[in-house]
Amino acid sequence: NRSTLKLLGLLNDIYAQFIFDPIIHLPLPCTFRNRERIEWDTFRLVLLQVIWVGIVSQQATAYIACYIHRHQAVLSPNSKWRIKTLIRRSLIISYSIIILTPTAYLKVISETNTNSKISSRYLSPEWPSDVIDRIDCSTFDLIQPYITSSAIMHSTSVSIVVVLIVHTFHQLNKSLSMSVRRREYQRTMMRILLLQRLFQSLLPIIVQVLPNVAGFTVFVFGWSGSAVYPVILLVLSSNSLALSVVLLGTTPLYISIIKTSV
Known part of the structure:
Protein backbone atom coordinates (compact mmCIF):
# COMPACT_ATOMS: atom_id res chain seq x y z
CA ASN A 1 0.00 0.00 0.00
CA ARG A 2 2.82 2.39 0.86
CA SER A 3 4.52 1.62 -2.47
CA THR A 4 1.23 2.23 -4.29
CA LEU A 5 0.83 5.66 -2.66
CA LYS A 6 4.39 6.69 -3.51
CA LEU A 7 3.99 5.40 -7.08
CA LEU A 8 0.69 7.29 -7.59
CA GLY A 9 2.18 10.55 -6.25
CA LEU A 10 5.25 10.21 -8.46
CA LEU A 11 3.12 9.28 -11.48
CA ASN A 12 0.93 12.35 -10.94
CA ASP A 13 3.97 14.66 -10.84
CA ILE A 14 5.52 13.10 -13.97
CA TYR A 15 2.24 13.15 -15.90
CA ALA A 16 1.39 16.77 -15.02
CA GLN A 17 4.94 18.05 -15.63
CA PHE A 18 6.05 16.19 -18.76
CA ILE A 19 3.01 14.72 -20.54
CA PHE A 20 -0.07 16.85 -20.01
CA ASP A 21 -0.64 20.38 -18.74
CA PRO A 22 -4.06 19.93 -17.11
CA ILE A 23 -6.81 22.51 -17.36
CA ILE A 24 -7.64 23.41 -13.76
CA HIS A 25 -11.40 24.05 -13.61
CA LEU A 26 -11.55 27.08 -11.34
CA PRO A 27 -14.64 29.28 -10.92
CA LEU A 28 -12.94 32.06 -12.87
CA PRO A 29 -13.80 32.88 -16.48
CA CYS A 30 -10.31 32.74 -18.00
CA THR A 31 -6.86 31.31 -17.33
CA PHE A 32 -3.74 32.71 -19.01
CA ARG A 33 -1.03 30.29 -20.14
CA ASN A 34 2.66 31.03 -20.69
CA ARG A 35 2.54 29.23 -24.03
CA GLU A 36 0.00 29.20 -26.82
CA ARG A 37 -3.01 26.98 -26.28
CA ILE A 38 -2.76 23.57 -27.94
CA GLU A 39 -5.88 22.91 -30.00
CA TRP A 40 -6.43 19.26 -29.07
CA ASP A 41 -9.23 17.34 -30.68
CA THR A 42 -12.03 16.71 -28.17
CA PHE A 43 -11.42 12.97 -27.76
CA ARG A 44 -7.71 13.35 -27.04
CA LEU A 45 -8.26 16.26 -24.65
CA VAL A 46 -10.94 14.38 -22.71
CA LEU A 47 -8.74 11.27 -22.59
CA LEU A 48 -5.80 13.23 -21.17
CA GLN A 49 -8.06 14.87 -18.60
CA VAL A 50 -9.56 11.50 -17.59
CA ILE A 51 -6.08 10.01 -17.12
CA TRP A 52 -4.98 12.94 -14.94
CA VAL A 53 -8.15 12.95 -12.82
CA GLY A 54 -7.86 9.16 -12.54
CA ILE A 55 -4.31 9.34 -11.21
CA VAL A 56 -5.29 11.96 -8.62
CA SER A 57 -8.51 10.23 -7.51
CA GLN A 58 -6.91 6.80 -7.15
CA GLN A 59 -4.77 8.18 -4.34
CA ALA A 60 -7.98 8.40 -2.27
CA THR A 61 -8.68 4.74 -3.06
CA ALA A 62 -5.14 3.79 -2.02
CA TYR A 63 -5.54 5.57 1.34
CA ILE A 64 -8.90 3.89 1.96
CA ALA A 65 -7.20 0.55 1.27
CA CYS A 66 -4.59 1.43 3.92
CA TYR A 67 -7.28 2.22 6.51
CA ILE A 68 -9.20 -0.96 5.67
CA HIS A 69 -5.99 -2.96 6.13
CA ARG A 70 -5.36 -1.40 9.55
CA HIS A 71 -9.03 -1.91 10.50
CA GLN A 72 -8.96 -5.60 9.58
CA ALA A 73 -5.63 -6.13 11.36
CA VAL A 74 -7.13 -5.37 14.79
CA LEU A 75 -10.18 -7.64 14.44
CA SER A 76 -10.39 -11.10 15.95
CA PRO A 77 -10.71 -14.02 13.49
CA ASN A 78 -14.38 -14.61 14.41
CA SER A 79 -15.42 -10.94 14.33
CA LYS A 80 -18.59 -10.13 12.38
CA TRP A 81 -16.76 -7.14 10.85
CA ARG A 82 -14.07 -9.30 9.30
CA ILE A 83 -14.09 -9.16 5.49
CA LYS A 84 -12.64 -11.85 3.27
CA THR A 85 -9.63 -10.83 1.20
CA LEU A 86 -11.44 -11.40 -2.11
CA ILE A 87 -14.42 -9.27 -1.04
CA ARG A 88 -12.07 -6.59 0.29
CA ARG A 89 -10.25 -6.38 -3.03
CA SER A 90 -13.55 -6.32 -4.92
CA LEU A 91 -14.76 -3.39 -2.81
CA ILE A 92 -11.55 -1.44 -3.43
CA ILE A 93 -11.70 -2.09 -7.19
CA SER A 94 -15.39 -1.08 -7.28
CA TYR A 95 -14.70 2.15 -5.41
CA SER A 96 -11.74 2.95 -7.67
CA ILE A 97 -14.21 2.87 -10.58
CA ILE A 98 -17.00 4.79 -8.80
CA ILE A 99 -14.62 7.59 -7.80
CA LEU A 100 -14.07 8.33 -11.51
CA THR A 101 -17.69 9.57 -11.77
CA PRO A 102 -16.69 13.28 -12.16
CA THR A 103 -14.85 12.44 -15.40
CA ALA A 104 -18.25 12.05 -17.10
CA TYR A 105 -18.55 15.87 -17.11
CA LEU A 106 -15.13 16.53 -18.65
CA LYS A 107 -16.33 16.33 -22.26
CA VAL A 108 -18.53 19.44 -22.03
CA ILE A 109 -15.82 21.40 -20.19
CA SER A 110 -13.12 20.39 -22.67
CA GLU A 111 -15.27 21.38 -25.64
CA THR A 112 -15.80 24.78 -24.04
CA ASN A 113 -12.10 25.35 -23.45
CA THR A 114 -11.12 24.45 -27.01
CA ASN A 115 -13.54 26.95 -28.53
CA SER A 116 -11.75 30.25 -29.22
CA LYS A 117 -15.10 32.02 -29.69
CA ILE A 118 -15.90 31.36 -26.05
CA SER A 119 -12.58 32.90 -25.05
CA SER A 120 -13.12 36.03 -27.10
CA ARG A 121 -16.56 36.52 -25.54
CA TYR A 122 -14.96 37.28 -22.15
CA LEU A 123 -12.08 39.39 -23.42
CA SER A 124 -11.82 43.00 -24.50
CA PRO A 125 -10.89 43.50 -28.19
CA GLU A 126 -7.95 45.55 -26.91
CA TRP A 127 -6.15 42.33 -25.94
CA PRO A 128 -3.41 41.38 -28.44
CA SER A 129 -4.11 38.28 -30.52
CA ASP A 130 -1.07 36.44 -29.13
CA VAL A 131 -2.50 36.90 -25.62
CA ILE A 132 -5.92 35.60 -26.65
CA ASP A 133 -4.24 32.49 -28.09
CA ARG A 134 -2.88 31.71 -24.63
CA ILE A 135 -6.15 32.03 -22.73
CA ASP A 136 -8.66 29.31 -21.81
CA CYS A 137 -12.14 30.41 -20.80
CA SER A 138 -14.95 28.56 -19.12
CA THR A 139 -18.15 29.36 -17.26
CA PHE A 140 -19.10 28.27 -13.78
CA ASP A 141 -22.45 26.81 -14.85
CA LEU A 142 -20.60 24.33 -17.07
CA ILE A 143 -18.02 23.29 -14.48
CA GLN A 144 -20.50 23.18 -11.58
CA PRO A 145 -21.58 19.54 -12.21
CA TYR A 146 -17.92 18.50 -12.24
CA ILE A 147 -17.15 20.40 -9.03
CA THR A 148 -20.32 19.11 -7.32
CA ARG A 182 0.27 -5.90 19.95
CA ARG A 183 -2.39 -3.37 20.89
CA GLU A 184 0.21 -0.62 21.27
CA TYR A 185 1.78 -1.63 17.96
CA GLN A 186 -1.59 -1.36 16.15
CA ARG A 187 -2.27 2.00 17.80
CA THR A 188 1.15 3.29 16.72
CA MET A 189 0.67 2.17 13.12
CA MET A 190 -2.78 3.78 12.99
CA ARG A 191 -1.46 7.05 14.44
CA ILE A 192 1.35 7.13 11.87
CA LEU A 193 -1.18 6.69 9.06
CA LEU A 194 -3.36 9.43 10.57
CA LEU A 195 -0.41 11.77 11.02
CA GLN A 196 0.73 11.33 7.43
CA ARG A 197 -2.77 11.93 6.08
CA LEU A 198 -3.32 14.94 8.35
CA PHE A 199 -0.15 16.70 7.23
CA GLN A 200 -0.70 15.73 3.60
CA SER A 201 -4.23 17.17 3.84
CA LEU A 202 -3.05 20.41 5.44
CA LEU A 203 -0.21 20.94 2.98
CA PRO A 204 -2.47 21.50 -0.06
CA ILE A 205 -4.24 24.21 1.95
CA ILE A 206 -0.92 25.89 2.73
CA VAL A 207 0.85 25.51 -0.62
CA GLN A 208 -2.15 25.57 -3.00
CA VAL A 209 -5.36 27.04 -1.57
CA LEU A 210 -3.86 29.96 0.39
CA PRO A 211 -1.59 31.16 -2.47
CA ASN A 212 -4.55 31.03 -4.87
CA VAL A 213 -6.72 32.95 -2.41
CA ALA A 214 -3.96 35.56 -2.11
CA GLY A 215 -3.71 35.82 -5.90
CA PHE A 216 -7.48 36.18 -6.31
CA THR A 217 -7.57 38.84 -3.58
CA VAL A 218 -4.89 40.89 -5.32
CA LEU A 236 2.74 26.68 -5.52
CA SER A 237 5.75 25.00 -7.11
CA SER A 238 6.88 23.63 -3.73
CA ASN A 239 3.89 21.26 -3.44
CA SER A 240 5.68 18.06 -4.52
CA LEU A 241 8.73 18.82 -2.39
CA ALA A 242 6.57 19.59 0.66
CA LEU A 243 4.62 16.32 0.32
CA SER A 244 7.88 14.37 0.07
CA VAL A 262 23.31 12.18 9.50
Missing part, protein backbone atom coordinates in the same frame (compact mmCIF):
# COMPACT_ATOMS: atom_id res chain seq x y z
CA SER A 149 -19.66 15.47 -8.20
CA SER A 150 -16.01 15.84 -7.14
CA ALA A 151 -17.12 17.31 -3.80
CA ILE A 152 -19.56 14.42 -3.28
CA MET A 153 -16.86 11.82 -3.98
CA HIS A 154 -14.42 13.65 -1.70
CA SER A 155 -16.98 13.79 1.12
CA THR A 156 -17.75 10.10 0.63
CA SER A 157 -14.06 9.19 0.85
CA VAL A 158 -13.59 11.26 4.01
CA SER A 159 -16.71 9.72 5.60
CA ILE A 160 -15.48 6.17 4.87
CA VAL A 161 -12.09 6.96 6.40
CA VAL A 162 -13.62 8.56 9.53
CA VAL A 163 -15.88 5.53 10.10
CA LEU A 164 -12.92 3.15 9.70
CA ILE A 165 -10.77 5.18 12.12
CA VAL A 166 -13.46 5.41 14.81
CA HIS A 167 -14.32 1.71 14.57
CA THR A 168 -10.65 0.67 14.56
CA PHE A 169 -9.90 2.51 17.81
CA HIS A 170 -13.16 1.22 19.29
CA GLN A 171 -12.10 -2.36 18.54
CA LEU A 172 -8.65 -1.72 20.01
CA ASN A 173 -10.13 -0.39 23.25
CA LYS A 174 -12.59 -3.24 23.77
CA SER A 175 -10.42 -6.15 22.57
CA LEU A 176 -9.61 -8.62 25.37
CA SER A 177 -7.79 -11.26 23.34
CA MET A 178 -5.09 -8.93 22.00
CA SER A 179 -1.86 -8.61 23.96
CA VAL A 180 -0.81 -5.21 25.33
CA ARG A 181 2.25 -5.12 23.10
CA PHE A 219 -6.79 40.57 -8.60
CA VAL A 220 -10.23 41.45 -7.18
CA PHE A 221 -9.02 44.56 -5.32
CA GLY A 222 -6.90 45.71 -8.25
CA TRP A 223 -3.66 45.81 -6.29
CA SER A 224 -0.27 45.60 -7.92
CA GLY A 225 0.79 41.97 -8.02
CA SER A 226 4.33 42.44 -9.34
CA ALA A 227 5.84 41.64 -5.93
CA VAL A 228 3.21 39.11 -4.83
CA TYR A 229 2.75 36.79 -7.82
CA PRO A 230 6.39 35.56 -8.01
CA VAL A 231 6.12 34.52 -4.34
CA ILE A 232 2.77 32.82 -4.99
CA LEU A 233 4.20 30.85 -7.92
CA LEU A 234 7.21 29.85 -5.81
CA VAL A 235 4.96 28.52 -3.03
CA VAL A 245 9.20 16.07 3.22
CA VAL A 246 5.99 15.14 5.09
CA LEU A 247 6.28 11.50 4.01
CA LEU A 248 9.93 11.34 5.12
CA GLY A 249 9.26 13.17 8.39
CA THR A 250 6.27 11.06 9.49
CA THR A 251 7.50 7.54 8.64
CA PRO A 252 9.59 5.93 11.43
CA LEU A 253 11.62 3.84 8.97
CA TYR A 254 12.65 6.91 6.97
CA ILE A 255 13.34 8.89 10.14
CA SER A 256 15.70 6.19 11.45
CA ILE A 257 17.51 6.00 8.09
CA ILE A 258 17.94 9.79 8.02
CA LYS A 259 19.23 9.82 11.62
CA THR A 260 21.71 7.05 10.78
CA SER A 261 22.89 8.87 7.66
